[in-house]
Amino acid sequence: MELGNISEPTYGPGPEAPGSSTPGLVTMAHVFLRLVQPNPLPIELIHLEQSQSEVSQEDIHELLLYELGFLICVAIGVLFIILMPLVGCCFCCCRC
DSSP states (O other), X not given: OOOOOSSSOOOOOOOOOOOOSOHHHHHHHXXXXXXXXXXXXXXXXXXXXXXXXXXXXXXXXXHHHHTHHHHHHHHHHHHHHHHHHHHHHHHHHHOO
16 A cells, blocks of 8 residues: 655545435425425525524415425425224225
8 A cells, every 4th residue: 555645645536425226216206305395495584693583474375385395395294194094994994
């Protein structure tokens, strides 16, 4: 193993990211994320000042519009978690 010049090191290009073994799944994940959250983060909603403690209704409305895709996904997930066992129980018990 050769150390080279320690006092004046030379740096080459960094390691490359390994290629994915499932490019289809990676593409689907990125498409889903762009579908759910197409808008950029509104930076003005992030208040770094500790002195401003009140939040206006417009800020809340804009933040909810920004998070609308995630809220819809959560609502669909909760409905799926509640309705799937209920429908399965009905099919098992009633044998319709």
